[in-house]
Amino acid sequence: MILIRWLIISLVFLQSLQAYTLYDNRVEDKIWKSGETLLAFLQENLIPMKLYYEMDSEDEKLVGDIRFASVCHILRDADYNVIQALIPLNEELQLHIIRDNNNSYSMSVEPILYQVEDKSFLISLDDVFSKDIVSKTGNFLLSVELEQMFKKSISFRKLRLGDKVVVFYEQKRRSGKFYGTQKVVAAMIQKGSKKHYLFADKDGSYFDSFGKKTDTSSFITPCRYKRVSSRFTNKRWHPILKKYRAHHGIDYAGPTGTKINAAYAGKVIFMGTKGGYGKTIIIRHAGGYKTLYAHLNGFNNAVRGARVKTGQHIGYMGSTGRSTGPHLHFGLSLNDRWINPEIKIVLKSGLSGAKKREFLKIVKEYKGKIEKLLEES
Numbered sequence: 001m002i003l004i005r006w007l008i009i010s011l012v013f014l015q016s017l018q019a020y021t022l023y024d025n026r027v028e029d030k031i032w033k034s035g036e037t038l039l040a041f042l043q044e045n046l047i048p049m050k051l052y053y054e055m056d057s058e059d060e061k062l063v064g065d066i067r068f069a070s071v072c073h074i075l076r077d078a079d080y081n082v083i084q085a086l087i088p089l090n091e092e093l094q095l096h097i098i099r100d101n102n103n104s105y106s107m108s109v110e111p112i113l114y115q116v117e118d119k120s121f122l123i124s125l126d127d128v129f130s131k132d133i134v135s136k137t138g139n140f141l142l143s144v145e146l147e148q149m150f151k152k153s154i155s156f157r158k159l160r161l162g163d164k165v166v167v168f169y170e171q172k173r174r175s176g177k178f179y180g181t182q183k184v185v186a187a188m189i190q191k192g193s194k195k196h197y198l199f200a201d202k203d204g205s206y207f208d209s210f211g212k213k214t215d216t217s218s219f220i221t222p223c224r225y226k227r228v229s230s231r232f233t234n235k236r237w238h239p240i241l242k243k244y245r246a247h248h249g250i251d252y253a254g255p256t257g258t259k260i261n262a263a264y265a266g267k268v269i270f271m272g273t274k275g276g277y278g279k280t281i282i283i284r285h286a287g288g289y290k291t292l293y294a295h296l297n298g299f300n301n302a303v304r305g306a307r308v309k310t311g312q313h314i315g316y317m318g319s320t321g322r323s324t325g326p327h328l329h330f331g332l333s334l335n336d337r338w339i340n341p342e343i344k345i346v347l348k349s350g351l352s353g354a355k356k357r358e359f360l361k362i363v364k365e366y367k368g369k370i371e372k373l374l375e376e377s
């Protein structure tokens with residue numbers, strides 16, 4: 001009897017909840033398919049396509065960059081119609097599609113919320129470098145990044161058991177899980193008695209203790225230009241438009257017809273028209289890097305599908321696609337994630353002036369922290 005009464009109470013309770021809880025709705029984790037477009041997604045889900053056609057050119061470029069295998073969260077009603085959808089655009093921003101009480105949809109770009117943790121560790125190698133880093137941190141990408149950072153100064157095969165590694169880094173976390181890419185702030189690898197250091201400056205470029213660049217494989221600026229009209233950002237609040245923006249590259253403004261050159265040696269894997277980017281070239285380089293050159297006026301057809309050298313002529317500056325004036329949009333990606341090209345191309349010779357003074361303060365602070373960890377070990 002008591003059991004039946006309890007069941008009835010429970011059922012009434014659940015019914016009353018139904019109107020505004022997930023009881024009757026379903027949250028779905030959707031993996032963004034290779035080559036999938038926002039337009040196709042809207043169409044498939046019976047969401048008006050005008051949401052796409054009413055976007056401005058910057059938002060259109062941003063949604064063109066949705067990464068294959070991104071995890072989207074979709075809330076559906078009992079009839080499988082979308083109530084809300086969250087689609088990541090990069091590590092900082094997501095597209096939020098929402099249905100209101102009148103069954104009409106709206107779409108906006110919103111920040112992704114996450115925590116940033118400061119982390120550090122010291123290890124004495126007792127296996128292969130990458131295995132030791134992964135077993136200490138659980139982060140495979142961190143081991144890859146460290147090897148990239150130090151590959152010009154250290155032969156990883158020659159590291160010995162007992163050599164020491166100290167790393168200070170920032171790790172993003174979201175819903176309790178690792179999120180996005182980690183950012184190394186300072187790292188030291190001690191091989192025998194010699195200590196190799198690298199430190200990040202404010203922009204995230206790595207230099208040795210003296211503010212010199214150790215990575216000699218830096219990319220070059222792909223063209224002559226009058227001015228940089230837009231820099232790289234994953235998230236910027238636009239106070240006039242009152243919306244979030246991202247810009248996955250650097251814009252170099254100059255006259256139409258200016259020669260565009262390969263920023264680094266590689267293979268031309270795309271030469272054609274690409275949505276809002278207009279006439280576009282993509283070059284694949286060693287180490288998981290790709291460069292993208294957009295809004296071109298024309299191509300140097302001789303290099304179509306070919307291997308090119310650093311600085312080789314590939315095309316001409318223009319204003320094709322969604323563009324407000326002649327400029328080169330230059331994008332750089334690492335493992336299909338857009339990164340700031342300035343990290344790889346500027347300051348090749350090293351830091352100077354105020355930037356250097358600021359950097360040396362970072363060096364002093366973190367050398368102290370590294371020493372302290374070594375003493376404690």
Ligand SMILES: [Zn+2]
Nearest residue numbers: 249250251329
């Ligand atoms: Zn641009």
